[in-house]
Amino acid sequence: LDSVAMEAAQARLDSLTKPPGSLGKLETVAKQAAGITGEAMPDLSRKAVVVMAGDHGVCEEGVSAFPPEVTPQMVLNFLNGGAAVNVLARQAGADVVCVDVGVNAKLEHPKLVSRKIRYGTANIAREAAMSRAEATAAVRVGYEIVSEMVAKGTRVFATGEMGIGNTTPSAAILIALGGLSPEQAVGRGTGIDDARLRHKRGVIERALQANEVDQDDALDVLAKLGGLEIAGLVGVILGAAAHRALVVIDGFISSAAALVASRMAPLSVSYMIASHMSLEQGHHGMLEAIGLSPMIHMDMRLGEGTGAVLSFHFLDAASNIMREMATFESAGVTQG
Amino acid sequence: LDSVAMEAAQARLDSLTKPPGSLGKLETVAKQAAGITGEAMPDLSRKAVVVMAGDHGVCEEGVSAFPPEVTPQMVLNFLNGGAAVNVLARQAGADVVCVDVGVNAKLEHPKLVSRKIRYGTANIAREAAMSRAEATAAVRVGYEIVSEMVAKGTRVFATGEMGIGNTTPSAAILIALGGLSPEQAVGRGTGIDDARLRHKRGVIERALQANEVDQDDALDVLAKLGGLEIAGLVGVILGAAAHRALVVIDGFISSAAALVASRMAPLSVSYMIASHMSLEQGHHGMLEAIGLSPMIHMDMRLGEGTGAVLSFHFLDAASNIMREMATFESAGVTQG
Structure with missing residues (x-):
């Protein structure tokens, strides 16, 4: 700095x-x-939220309250401007850029940024989510998108994501990199009951056994535990830091990307701003592991970048x- | 409701x-x-912050980092649009209404709402801040201003205040009505050091001894421990509740008014929205005593209504x- x-x-x-x-x-x-x-x-008026979308093979284990077809459905909702993140971005005067980095469906839309690396990850309860090369490629997608946007004048980024099941890989990454226990790290995501929560913890424990990750190699953790949208956001964060732009971190999944980025490039933390404290129970420990303190406590747990976009208001306030x-x-x- | x-x-x-x-x-x-x-x-677009200003006789005990002449100086700053609350209100599209309910100086300005009840309170370390009749009159000022504004279309209010020394009466009210100890309730205000903090606690203990308050009579507590701007804000809150308007509560001093209002009219709490958690140490216990949970955690401790006005953005977001x-x-x- x-x-x-x-x-x-x-x-x-x-x-x-x-x-x-x-x-x-x-x-x-x-x-x-x-x-x-x-x-x-600085003039912080040019802002955007980058929403990375990807699917998760681990959904076949029944870890989410929503079925996987919701991922492409919600991508179309983002592209048509009807999701919560669109509403809040309009209010904030920010662009929404939606990127297919790994949705398990063919998607076409004039506004979609199509950079699919593969059709969803493999099931981490059995095998690696993706190869190291695929993880690197997904990180590069985020990095390149941010590079292009910075060249066109965007100076503030928010991280957003969509991917049914993605609190599962995020919790697995938190356990692997942050050293939390499954009891601390694994929460209810979009809203599962007690029985499903116990099952989800078991699935994540199996994923950590099936994938022998090297916790000193954040890219290894990212590739083996997934997901593609998390890898894309790692690229967004590293791209923002490389280009001296601000990057506002959303909730639990975005923070998993921030945790990976912080281990790959510790100086990147100086470019991060934590937005909100999610209701997802592992989020507090995740932000502590990165070294961030959030501004908003509203018990939100939606993702998409909603908390990050809400806090754009505070950047404008600081500027004013x-x-x-x-x-x-x-x-x-x-x-x- | x-x-x-x-x-x-x-x-x-x-x-x-x-x-x-x-x-x-x-x-x-x-x-x-x-x-x-x-x-x-509902259409929540018509919003305003009511900034009540008053002075405090207890300043002669040396409880604040700033001298009392800053109160009228800051009132003029509000009226000229240069204070933090003005900047944040412009961003939020909200009106700023500044009311002299008890400043210890003659003030004239075309935009000032002049409703002075008296030139500052008496020194609570020795005697009652004001008479019961004066407290009632100050409450009525806030109530009437809100009534007029509701009639003209305002549906959302924020509480704001200015009064050098006013964390002292607020802490005294918190001890009397909320049952906290001086160690829990008394904090650093605008920024006093350890020695001054110990002194301030002693002054507040003297105030509680000099004024035998009836803790079941919130108006008695308000009159004896002060201040005039706090009483004015009690009126703002009760007026909002009476006219079915929303009232967003700012930090420590505003919350002292909310605590008094909640004891005078318990149903008024349903009309309150807590904005932020102040760095002032007693604020957490104060909000708990009222039964409110704040949205913003930004370590702010300025007052003026700044935290409340910042959170207007969330009301717009909810509406959108x-x-x-x-x-x-x-x-x-x-x-x-």
Whole structure:
């Protein structure tokens, strides 16, 4: 991060008519944005959420409350503007970019970014989700999309995803990389009952036995435990960091991608902003493992990027505070 | 609350393309807004923050990091649009109404709502902040202002305040009504050091000894421990509840007003929405005493209504979700 720009941002923040630091994370984010972009008051208006979609072979074990055909159905919903993330992105003035990186269906739509690596992952309860080459290719998809968007002016990204069953690979990654127990890491996803939750934990334990992952090799963990949309988001995060853009991390699945990215490139964490604390029970431990602290506590558990897009408002707020607030001097207010 | 409107809102929420309840507090707020207004999809676009300003005699004990002349200086800053709350209100499309209910200075400005009850409170470390009649009059100021604004179309209010020293009466109220200890309730306000914090606790203990409050009489507590802007906000909250408007509660001082209102009229809590968890240490216990759970965790501690105005975005989001999201039927998505 650019320490000169951060010092300039801090000096500006301390000149404004408020006790030093009293706007909390609005100030932290303003300073972080300066460090990332190298500008004391960067223009953060060009924002986008990248929604990566992929399917999961492990769904055949019955780990989700929804059937797998919902993945392509929801992709079409994103493309037609009817999903929650579309509504919130419109409100935030952000673009929605929907990417098929691994949906288990043929999908065609003029707005779809078709970068399918394979038709869903293999069942991790029995074998590796994908090959190391496929994982690398999926990461590259995210990286390249962000590179193109940065070239066209986008400076703030949110991570979004769709993939029925994807809390299962996310929890498996959390156990492998974050060292949590299955009891801590595995939650109810879109809403399964107690019996199905016990079953899901068993499936994840089988996945960790079937796949001998090297926990010091995050790409190995990613390839063996999946999924393709998580790999795509790892690329989004690494691409944002490489191009000095901000990347706002959504909920549990996005944070699994952030955890992988943080192990592949520890400096990438400085480019991340945690948006919300999901109701999914492993999310708290996941964010702690990355070293992030979320801004929104609304018991959301939808994914898609909804929490990340909601917190775009705070980035705009930080930007407006920097530009529009009076200083102690200009307003004639006594400093404490 | 209107249970028919709430059921209609719930049915709508459950028809949208997302797992039931997965948008968390966005859904809770949508349903609460229906219950308050009696409309399944109310128009929440007309919003305002009412900033009540008053001074505190207890400042002569040296409890704040800022001198008392900052209160009128900041009121002028609000009126000229340069404070943090102005910036955030512009972003939210909300009006800022600034009310002098007890500033210890003559203030004139074309935009100021001048409803001064007295020039600051008395020093609570020695005597009652104000008489019971003055407290009632200050409550009436808030109630009347909200009544007039509702008549002109405002349906969502945020509580805001300015008054150097006002974490001191707020903590005293929390101890008296919420049963917390001074160690739990008294915090650093705008930023005092350890020695001053110990001193502030001692001042508040003296205030509780000097004023024998009847903890079953919230108006008695309000009058004896103060302040005038807190009393004004009690009126804002009660006025919103009486007129079926939503009222978003800001941080520690606003929550002290909400705590008083909740004891004077327990049903008023149904009309409140907690915005953020302040860094001020007593705020958590204060919200628990009222029965509220905040949405934003950003370590803010500025007051003015800044946290409440920031969370207006979530009310708009809830409203947009209700209006714009596709249903399972319209989007052809399989229900779980």
